[in-house]
Each structure stands twice: as C-alpha cells, then as structure tokens.
Amino acid sequence: MPHDTEPALAIAGLTKRFGDKVAVDAIDLEVPRGSFYGLVGQNGAGKTTTLSMAVGLLRPDGGAARIFGADVWSEPNKAKTLVGVLPDGLAMPERLTGREVLTYLGLLRGMAKEVVAQRADELLAVLELDGAERTLVIEYSTGMRKKIGLATALLHAPRLLVLDEPFEAVDPVSAATIKTILRGFVDGGGSIVLSSHVMALVEQLCDHVGVVDQGRVKAAGPLDAVRGARSLEETFVELVGGDRNTSKGELSWLSR
Numbered sequence: 001m002p003h004d005t006e007p008a009l010a011i012a013g014l015t016k017r018f019g020d021k022v023a024v025d026a027i028d029l030e031v032p033r034g035s036f037y038g039l040v041g042q043n044g045a046g047k048t049t050t051l052s053m054a055v056g057l058l059r060p061d062g063g064a065a066r067i068f069g070a071d072v073w074s075e076p077n078k079a080k081t082l083v084g085v086l087p088d089g090l091a092m093p094e095r096l097t098g099r100e101v102l103t104y105l106g107l108l109r110g111m112a113k114e115v116v117a118q119r120a121d122e123l124l125a126v127l128e129l130d131g132a133e134r135t136l137v138i139e140y141s142t143g144m145r146k147k148i149g150l151a152t153a154l155l156h157a158p159r160l161l162v163l164d165e166p167f168e169a170v171d172p173v174s175a176a177t178i179k180t181i182l183r184g185f186v187d188g189g190g191s192i193v194l195s196s197h198v199m200a201l202v203e204q205l206c207d208h209v210g211v212v213d214q215g216r217v218k219a220a221g222p223l224d225a226v227r228g229a230r231s232l233e234e235t236f237v238e239l240v241g242g243d244r245n246t247s248k249g250e251l252s253w254l255s256r
C-alpha cells in the first residue's frame, strides 16, 4: 500500500520541450490527498502536457511525478492502479459500443468479469449512456465521448482521478450528474485534479487551484489563499497578464 503521508500527486521539476518550444518549464505541483484540485491556464499554457506527463502518458524531458508516492515511470503498475485518467482527445476503440469499451478495459486491468459487468451497468445508467448501448463509440457525440471516458477512468475505483477538461462539450444535465459523482468521490476519500478554462466551475468544485502560464506555475495552493478577496477570474486575468488582452484600438473594423 502507498505510504499514508504521501500526497495524491506530487510533480517535481517536470519539463517538456517540443522542438524549440518549452511547453512545460520545470513545474512543481502538489495535490494533497483528499483535495479537489483545479488546474487553470490559457490555451497552450501547458495543462494537458503537464497532466499527460503526470500520469505516465507522455515521457518528460526532466523531472518526476509520483502518485501516492509511486513513481509513474519506475513503478508504472503501482501508479496506474491508483489513478483513473480522462485524457484530452481520448483515443478509444472506435468500433466498440460503450459497454464493450468498459468490458474490454476492465478485463485488461485484471478485474473480475462480474464486477466489470455490474460497474458497467451502473456507470452507463448514471451517465445516461445506457440508451446508447448499441451505438459504436465512433458514432458518439463529443460529450458522449467525455462521459464514456469518465466511465473508463472510474471503472477500477481509483484513489486519484486526473481529468483533462471533463466538462468540455458536456450538456448541463450531464454536467450536474458528473459534478455529483466527483463530489461524492472526494467525500468518499478520493482525490481529484482536473483542468478547466471555466473559473466559475473551478470555484464551485475545487478547494485547491494551480494557475499555469507559459509552462510555469504562477500561483498554487488552497483556493481562498490563491484568489484572496477577489474572484478566481480576476485573479487569473491579473496573474496571466491582462496586458495580453485585446486593446481598444484592435479590430476597429468590426465597429460600425
């Protein structure tokens, strides 16, 4: 069992370059166990790259990531048992139905057939994917793909969920269901880190936040400590440089 005092996720000095571009620049982050952690940043800030390296989907150029103390590269089996991942642009077996995807991944993870069947039933019902039992993943809408991706992340009852934009393209009713599932997961002792562009959502759900800008951490910690007396949106815009916003003189040709 992982050591009781280790954080759910500890990232130290993670770095990734794509050609000349430093996408993630020696990032340190700690997701305390039991926390609901929101990672925010502009398009291209480095959130997906960081999370992909943190769960062992992308090999870093430097640094390390530990899940409840298990190093994702030197102890991948241990780390991967403890984490459920919803990656960005999830690659799925497209010619399977949602149930077949869950069955396939459950059995691949060594879960008992009956347990997979029962959990798949519940997940498909709760996420309202049971109506799409006969639909192949290739025919799924973007929101449905997010939901089946979330189901695959939850299936083995991990202790940490790492979710890249879990609410993107999801309708409000499904979003409310997902929020309830995620809150229940944290209330039951689980830990979550999710990325999002929606500050209101992060404020509503998360108790910790990390602000990433141009591959670096600008601020991180408990939500109230990061935002102070302001809204997270105000804090975010100030931290990542309001001066990069469109100035009045630009796009003047749009005015009549």
Ligand SMILES: Nc1ncnc2c1ncn2[C@@H]1O[C@H](COP(=O)(O)OP(=O)(O)OP(=O)(O)O)[C@@H](O)[C@H]1O
Binding pocket: 018, 021, 023, 041, 042, 043, 044, 045, 046, 047, 048, 049, 050
């Ligand atoms: N496979 C890749 N090859 C080249 N550059 C990449 C690759 N993946 C990411 N990048 C670059 O790395 C930087 C960080 O990208 P990343 O996808 O991590 O940002 P993000 O914060 O998740 O953005 P978004 O909010 O738009 O999803 C960007 O400049 C991006 O163009």
